[in-house]
Amino acid sequence: MxxxxxxxxxxxxxxxxxxxxxxxxxxxxxxxxxxxxxxxxxxxxxxxxxxxxxxxxxxxxxxxxxxxxxxxxxxxxxxxxxxxxxxxxxxxSKPRLRSQTTCNLLNKLSEGRTTSTSSDSDSTSYSRYSDRASSSGSTVRDRGESEAVQEILFKEFRDIIELFVDEMSESDLSGLISESSLELRSTADEIYQKICKEESVKSSDSCRGSKFTKSPKGFWKGVGQQIRKLFAKLFATASMLKMGTEVRKKFCKGTQVHSRESVKSLIDSVGSLLLTETKNRVSSENAPVLSNVLYRHITYDTFEANPVVVTKVSVPKSHRKMYTDIKERVTNSLPLMNWWFSKEAGDYTKRVKSALMGIKSIVVSRVSEIDTAKEREESRKKMYLSLLIDQLVTRVYSKSKVIFLPGEPKDISQNLFEKTWAEVQDIDFDMSPKIIDKLHKVMFKDLCTIRNQRSRKESPPV
Structure with missing residues (x-):
C-alpha cells in the first residue's frame, strides 16, 4: 500500500x-x-x-x-x-504609525533624557543612594559623572521596550519611561561607584607593590546580576503594561488616563515578586498574584509593593469577565517571560558588561583625582569593608531562603557597614581581594556555628 x-x-x-x-x-x-x-x-x-x-x-x-x-x-x-x-x-502587514508623542518619548530615551521634570520625588529617589555612596567612600560626586554608564543602560532599555511600544498606551509608556529612567540612573550611579571602587583599590595595591591588582572574581558577576535583575523587572513590567492596554481596549473603553503612581506601583510589585523567585523566573503558582497586580493597575488601585498584599482581590460582578481574561493572558505570557529571563536577559547583560569594560579610561582619570595617600588608604579600607559586608549579607540571605522586602539586604548592609567602620576606622588593618574572597566564607561558617550553639542552649531538655 x-x-x-x-x-x-x-x-x-x-x-x-x-x-x-x-x-x-x-x-x-x-x-x-x-x-x-x-x-x-x-x-x-x-x-x-x-x-x-x-x-x-x-x-x-x-x-x-x-x-x-x-x-x-x-x-x-x-x-x-x-x-x-x-x-x-x-x-x-502595514507598520503601525506611531504618534509624535511616542516618537518624542523614544528619541529622548535614546538621548538619555526623560519626560519627567526635576521634582521632589525624583530627588528623593536619589537621596538614599547618595547617603550610601558618601559613607562607603564612593568617588562619585554628582550624577553627571556616571553619564557613560547611563547611556549604555538607556540604549539597552530602549531595545527592550521597543518590543512593546506599538501595543502600549501613551500614558503607560510615558509612566514606564519616567519611572524606569529614575531607576536606571540610580543603578548607573551605583555601578559607576563600584567600578571606581575597584579601580581605586587596584591603583592603591599597585602603588604598594601588591600582586593582587585584579578585581575579585565575583565583581563583574555581581554587576551582571544587578543588571540582569533590573532588565528582567523592566521586561516583565512592559509585558504587563502591554496586556493592560489590550484588556482596557476590550473591556474599559473610554477610561481615564493612568497616573504615574499607578505605573510605579506596578513596577515595584513586579520587582518585589521577582525577588522572591530563583533566577528571576515566575512560576505558575504565582500567576494569580500577577493577575491581581495587573487587575489593580487596570482599575487604578495603587498598593504597597509587596506580593502578600495582592494575593487576594475583591472582584465585583461587573469585572468578572475582565478578570478571567486577565488570568488567561497572564498564564499564557509566563512561558515567554521565563524564556526571555533565561535567554535574552543574558545577552543584554553581556552587551552592557562589555560596554562597561570599555569605559575604564573615564574611571581611571576620575580615580586619579584622589589627593593624598591617606585619603586613598582610607577609601581603600572602606571599599574593602563594604565589599566584605555586602558579600557576607548576600550569602546569609541566599542560604536562609527567606522572602525579603525591597531595600533588603542593601539597608542591612549599609547599617552594618556604618557600625563596623565606626569600630575599626582607627585600627591599622590590611585587606586584599584574595582575603575578601576567603574571609566572608569563614565569617559565614562562624555565624552558623554561633547560631547552632544558641539554638542548643535555648532548646529545652527532653
Whole structure:
C-alpha cells in the first residue's frame, strides 16, 4: 500500500494557497505545490509498514534526505511567489504609525533624557543612594559623572521596550519611561561607584607593590546580576503594561488616563515578586498574584509593593469577565517571560558588561583625582569593608531562603557597614581581594556555628 502524489496534492494545495494568502492562480505556487507534494509523498511512503519490513532485512532504515536540486527549485519558486505577492503582503502587514508623542518619548530615551521634570520625588529617589555612596567612600560626586554608564543602560532599555511600544498606551509608556529612567540612573550611579571602587583599590595595591591588582572574581558577576535583575523587572513590567492596554481596549473603553503612581506601583510589585523567585523566573503558582497586580493597575488601585498584599482581590460582578481574561493572558505570557529571563536577559547583560569594560579610561582619570595617600588608604579600607559586608549579607540571605522586602539586604548592609567602620576606622588593618574572597566564607561558617550553639542552649531538655 502506498500514497500517490495526487492524493497529497488534493489535501495540501488549498492549504498552501491559503497560507500564502493567494486566492488567484499562480504558476510559481503551482510548481512549488507539485514539488512539495512529491516530497511529502516520498516521506510518507518511506515510513509505511510495508516499506519498513523490506528495509529491515538490509539493515536500519535510511534517512530520507531532500536533494539539493529540489531544495533549490522549491526556494526559487517561493521567491517568485513572494515577489508576485508583495502588494498583498504589504496590505496585510502595514507598520503601525506611531504618534509624535511616542516618537518624542523614544528619541529622548535614546538621548538619555526623560519626560519627567526635576521634582521632589525624583530627588528623593536619589537621596538614599547618595547617603550610601558618601559613607562607603564612593568617588562619585554628582550624577553627571556616571553619564557613560547611563547611556549604555538607556540604549539597552530602549531595545527592550521597543518590543512593546506599538501595543502600549501613551500614558503607560510615558509612566514606564519616567519611572524606569529614575531607576536606571540610580543603578548607573551605583555601578559607576563600584567600578571606581575597584579601580581605586587596584591603583592603591599597585602603588604598594601588591600582586593582587585584579578585581575579585565575583565583581563583574555581581554587576551582571544587578543588571540582569533590573532588565528582567523592566521586561516583565512592559509585558504587563502591554496586556493592560489590550484588556482596557476590550473591556474599559473610554477610561481615564493612568497616573504615574499607578505605573510605579506596578513596577515595584513586579520587582518585589521577582525577588522572591530563583533566577528571576515566575512560576505558575504565582500567576494569580500577577493577575491581581495587573487587575489593580487596570482599575487604578495603587498598593504597597509587596506580593502578600495582592494575593487576594475583591472582584465585583461587573469585572468578572475582565478578570478571567486577565488570568488567561497572564498564564499564557509566563512561558515567554521565563524564556526571555533565561535567554535574552543574558545577552543584554553581556552587551552592557562589555560596554562597561570599555569605559575604564573615564574611571581611571576620575580615580586619579584622589589627593593624598591617606585619603586613598582610607577609601581603600572602606571599599574593602563594604565589599566584605555586602558579600557576607548576600550569602546569609541566599542560604536562609527567606522572602525579603525591597531595600533588603542593601539597608542591612549599609547599617552594618556604618557600625563596623565606626569600630575599626582607627585600627591599622590590611585587606586584599584574595582575603575578601576567603574571609566572608569563614565569617559565614562562624555565624552558623554561633547560631547552632544558641539554638542548643535555648532548646529545652527532653
Amino acid at each position: 502506498s500514497v500517490t502524489v495526487e492524493k497529497v496534492k488534493s489535501s495540501l494545495v488549498d492549504a498552501l494557497c491559503f497560507a500564502m494568502g493567494s486566492s488567484t492562480n499562480c504558476e510559481s505556487l503551482d510548481e512549488f505545490s507539485e514539488l512539495f507534494a512529491e516530497e511529502v509523498t516520498e516521506r510518507i511512503n518511506a515510513s509505511l509498514p510495508s516499506n519498513s519490513i523490506r528495509t529491515q532485512s538490509s539493515g536500519p532504515p535510511r534517512c530520507q534526505w531532500t536533494t539539493a536540486n529540489k531544495v533549490e527549485k522549491m526556494v526559487s519558486c517561493l521567491c517568485r511567489v513572494f515577489r508576485d505577492s508583495v502588494l498583498d503582503i504589504k496590505s496585510v
